[in-house]
Amino acid sequence: MDLIIPDSGLIIWQAIIFLIVLLILRKFAWKPILGALSEREASIENALLAAENAKKEMANLKAENEKLLEQARLERDNILKGANEAAKQITEDAKTEASKISSKMIEDAKLVIDTEKKAALSEVKNQVALLTIEVTEKILRKNLSEDKAQQELVEGYVKDLKLN
């Protein structure tokens, strides 16, 4: 029976000692331990959150970089395309210009040649007329006493020739 009858002395000691232990541990052990634990948990959570944020930021940065790179690439392509076109245009223009100039030169040359030719021909005609006259004169001197009528006759012929 003694076993299940609580002893009053023991109860008193237990109550006093337990209360003292409780109060002392509360102040000097549980407070710092629980405080440090929750502080550590908070810091771990913060660190995890920060890491997550950094990861997101990194991803954002990367996406932005990619976008910038893509833009740069597009711009480069545009510039290259423009340059190519411009170059093509320039060559084309140069070609047209050159062909224009050359054709003009040819035209001019043709005109000059024509003029020269005409001049030369008229010269030749005159010369031929003179020669013919001279020759005819020489021939006719013997036959014709009056060369004035002769010359008129020849000139009339030459004029007809020129019309051709």
Next chain:
Amino acid sequence: MRKLLAASLLLLSFISLNVSPVMAAEEEEGKTAFIMHHIKDAHDWHIVDIGDHAISIPLPIILITDGKLDVFSSGEFHHTDDGSVPVVRGENTYLKYHEKIYLADENGGLTMDADGHPTNAKPFNISITKNVASMLISVAIIFAVFFTVANRYKKNGVSAPKGVQSLIEPLVLFVRDEIAIPNIGKHHYKKFMPFLLTVFFFIFINNLLGLLPGAANLTGNIAITATLAVFTFIITTFSANKNYWKHIFAMPGVPKPLLLIMIPVEILGMFTKPVSLTIRLFANITAGHIIILSIIGLIFIFQSVAVGPVSVALGSAMTFLELLVAFIQAYVFTLLSSIYFGGAVEEAHDH
């Protein structure tokens, strides 16, 4: 593993050494008397008997008789427990009989009733018994461990735990995250944490100490468990909110006539909770000790060396089981306390 085995063998041999002379001496009282001897509190810390000579640590005996304080060493009873050696202090003569101190009658002896129990008056006894001494040792251990740990947290709380800290931290977190928060709730658990942690480690460490050879059976003593349960009861009652009292005196949703039955039942329930806490811890720890001692006692009952190996094997197995029980009972006491606290601070909700 081998070390553990060796340790448990040592433990068993210690207990058997302890047991044999008591057995021989109290043969008439039955072969189980020695077990009760080991379960119960004592006024001196008995370590071993060598032949007829008992070796024990005398403890201070503190008595109050009629407002007068008497303090002397338990050694003055010369290891007797049958009231044969009186200790005289002034007008008072004290006798120790079955680990109880009595005042001697006019003849200087004990007067027995029909059942063989002394009818003498008893002084108010607040001696440092084996249990109190054991408790003081456990408190010293608790302080040493937790001040060391707390210091480390104060210096470097955020860094990873080291040494004793890494042994204690999971237990502290266990009490907080598995016991307090789920049962009390996130809003209220903080104010109960010091009590829950103290009660958990007090029971756990004393359960373990109780398994050591020659140690006191502190957590298997009903005075200790009752006091702890009363603490739980007081904290529950004083932290109870309106909702808690409403559930006792005016259970919502219950018809008025039924309340006549419900109120007494609920009030009874308030008190059965600490009683169940008291008996659960006391009975579990005491039963474990009794089983281990009984297994060893088999050797003496059969009076054969051949039983030795069997007893050692069974005793070792039981001791391992008791290590588990040491933890489980600390856990259960803390868990139930936190459930009671949780009920006391629970906010009203729709039924």
